[in-house]
Amino acid sequence: MSLIAIKDLSLTRNASLFVGLSFSIARGDRLGLVAANGRGKSSLLRIMAGEDEATTGTVTGSRGLAVAFAPQNPPQHLLPLSFYDAVRDALATDDAEAESWRIDILLDDLAVDENIRRRAVRNLSGGWQRTMLLARAAVVEPDLLLLDEPTNHLDIGRIGILERFLAALPRDCAMVAASHDRAFLDDVTNRTLFLRPEESTDFALPYSNALQALEEYDAARDRQFENDMRKVRALRQQAAKLKNIGINSGSDLLVVKTKQLSERADKLEERSRPGHQERSAGTIKLSNSGTHAKALVTIDDATITTPDGRLLFRTGRLWIEKGDRVALLGANGAGKTQLVKRLQAAFVTQDPNIRGAASLRIGYSDQALSQLDAFSTPWMAVKQSSGLTDPQARSQLAGAGISIDAQTAPVTRLSGGQKARLAMLILRLVQPNFYLLDEPTNHLDIEGQDLLEGELVEQGAACLLISHDRAFVRAVATRVWAISDRKLVEVDDPDLIFDLLMTG
Structure with missing residues (x-):
């Protein structure tokens, strides 16, 4: 019996x-719910949760069905509340006092520290806000749990906690997760729904296996479409021949036969469909301006500290050469972003422990995409970052998936995915030969992740990147640095670090 x-x-x-x-x-x-940005995943979850309405169609839940929805961002009324009170707010007023013990157990399961529980939601990081929203949904013990991008802003350790929490849900509790995190989907789902404008497809498989099945399905559809079109052409050629014969001979039977053949061709053409072609949300292209230097960056036992001077780790002696794609891994708070900021500053002002080649040209993007704050509109961002003409700037923006109307609107109105693509476009226009990328996939859909992966690999540009996206790191990184015991060490296999971080 279905729940919904x-x-x-x-x-x-x-x-x-x-x-x-x-x-x-x-x-x-x-169930994993997969689609490009802006294609209706969040809307579908809200419809299933009863918070939105579809244009047509029906949603039927079983009698007494309890549905809980964890959206991407907290609603305004929760922002002044503490983490704990925001979770407590999800319980019915009559139950909140008597059932508060459940909140304590739940937050222990989610490894939420006492000091985090007391902090106002508005002052929490994006990752802790995500955890709070999950806890709000789980505390009501739903029959159906709906999660919208639950891993966004979570580090690998928190993703591990989330995966273990979901695995421990009651066996009869169903879950639907909209996510672009491929490794997460593989770990926690047993079904995948590819949401499409027409003919959405559902497979009883986790993401990677389902994607392979989908590609085979689309390829079979393409082959069938080609066969059908050959039959259509043959039917119409035969009809044309019979029509000429019928006209010359005056045969009514051949005229009827001609009409029948034409109708068969029309019906076959009408019902035939090629394999699905995804409408691109915009391309991602990077450039590599090139350099003759062998060592682009040399780090000589730099000390990485917190802003107030507390030691995080020492780097030892390391270097990055042309073509190296270095993934920087470590727990939240270990100092990954501090190292990236130190590198960025070192190439502007002299740093005795960090040196860059004379030909070094940096492209930087942080996880909040704060580099976009300097620009009022996407059009201004492109114009101020390049020597492009107005038509060229508009063409580049359109290629990145930013419509004509949005090009001169405030940057703040862009979706997360559009901002990420705009940030990558600006990076390319700067023409760097070394990229510093802090969580570059945070707002990218799977199509965008694939495009970024391909560009980094194909362009051969050197980069140092921070990412909690395991599939992205596996696809891109040629070298892996890990922060361990206040030291920066190079490791051969990122999965060893992933396993360590996810198990705590």
């Missing part, structure tokens, strides 16, 4: 996001 059934659902906003969507969720299902 979706029947012929369609949703139209400025454009049609999906039509004819039908699927059901049974007890114990763990």
Whole structure:
């Protein structure tokens, strides 16, 4: 028996996001919801949670169904509350006092420190806000748990805690998670729904296996479409020949036969569909201006500290050469971002412990995309970062998935995915030969992650990147540095560090 059934659902906003969507969720299902940015994942979750309405179609829940939804961002009324009180707010007023012990157990399971529990939600990091929203959803003990991008802003250790928490949910509790984190989807789901404008596809497989099945399905559809089109052309050629014969001979039978062949061709063409072609949310392209220097960056036993001077780690002697793609791994608070900031500053002002080649040209992007704050509009961002003409600037922005109307609107109105693509576009226009990237995939959908991976690999540009996206690191990194016991060490296998960080 299904907990919730979706029947012929369609949703139209400025454009049609999906039509004819039908699927059901049974007890114990763990469904991954996959689609590009802006294609309706969050809207579908809100519809399933009863917080939004579809354009057409029905959503039918079982009698007494309890649904809990953890959105991407906390609602305004929770911001002044403490972490603990925000979770308590999810309980019915009559139950809050008697059931408060459940909150303590839940927050222990999620490894939430006492000092975090007392802090106001507005003062929490994005990762802790995500954890609070998960706790709010879980504390009501729902039959169906809906999660919107639950790993965003979480470090690898917190992702490990989240995965263990989800694995420990009651067996009859179902879960739907919209996520761009491929490794997370592989770890926690047993079904995958690829949400598409038409003919969304559902596989009883975790993400990677489902993606392979989807590609095979689309390839088979393409082959069938090509076969159908060959048949259509043959039918029409045959009809044309019979039509000429029928006209010359005056045969009514051949005229009827010609009409029948033409109708068969029309019907076959009408029902034939090629494999799905995803509408791109915008391309990501990087450049590598090149350099003759062998060692682009040399780090000679630098001391990395907190802003107030507390020691985080020592680097030892390390260097980055042309073409190196170095992933920097470590727990939250270990000093990854501090090292990146130290490197960025060292190339502006002299640093005795960090040296860059004379030909070094840096491209920097932080996890908050704060480099965009200097620009009022996307158009100004491109114009001030390049020597492009107005038509060229608009063409580049359109290629990055930013529409004409959005190009001169405030940057703040862009979606997270659009901001990430704009940041990558500006990086390319600067033409660096060394990238400093702090969580570059945070706001990118899977298509965007694939594009960024491909560009980093194909351009051969050197980079130092911080990422909690395990699939991204595995695909991109040629070298791995890890912060361990207040030292920066090079390791051969990132999975050894991932396993260590995820198990605590």
